Amino acid sequence: MLGNAFAGIQVAFSDGLHVGDVVVIEGEWGRVEEVKLTNVVVRLWDDRTLILPTTYFTERPFQNWTRHETRVVGKVQIHVGHTADLEDLRMETQRLVESSPLWDRSQWVLQMVDATASSVVIEVQVSAADGPAPGTSAATSARA
The missing domain is CATH 3.30.70.100 (Alpha-Beta Plaits)
Incomplete structure (x- = not known):
């Protein structure tokens, strides 16, 4: 639990992930809906919801297609x-x-x-x- 909280703080201050970003996670693409202290909610392209612990984003690679622009x-x-x-x-x-x-x-x-x-x-x-x-x-x- 404490690890997730620290990861949430790291994700918040690293500027690598924002609500509205289009991301690819393990071959699935979607849009970030929520970034919380303990988890991140991603709405996938087929309307499924993927909820990952914030530690996922500090321990594994992911693609952020819209970090600097939405195009x-x-x-x-x-x-x-x-x-x-x-x-x-x-x-x-x-x-x-x-x-x-x-x-x-x-x-x-x-x-x-x-x-x-x-x-x-x-x-x-x-x-x-x-x-x-x-x-x-x-x-x-x-x-x-």
């Missing part, structure tokens, strides 16, 4: 055949990105990142103003 960049990797028309793929990606209300008009890129004997790996990166954009649920934003 996030999502990425998707697509495996296509070697004969795929990349210009057609780029044009269709641009059409989809530009029509999305989640895109913040800041950045998007389509690039080849790997090749195997059977496919080419294309990565699409797109920026958004926030993880779950205003007016959408977290689950909708995750699918978009």
Whole structure:
């Protein structure tokens, strides 16, 4: 109990975690809802609630996507055949990105990142103003 209290003080003063931050914890992403002296409450992307002792954040690594700003960049990797028309793929990606209300008009890129004997790996990166954009649920934003 005392360890959790000291960890809570450390989390509060380290400036590494705030209410509203988007975090990734052991492969699950969510938004911090509460930071208490003994625990941290995180609302996961699928509306589950994860409650962790504050010692978790002093003893294990975690990702804070919004420590300094709320803007996030999502990425998707697509495996296509070697004969795929990349210009057609780029044009269709641009059409989809530009029509999305989640895109913040800041950045998007389509690039080849790997090749195997059977496919080419294309990565699409797109920026958004926030993880779950205003007016959408977290689950909708995750699918978009």
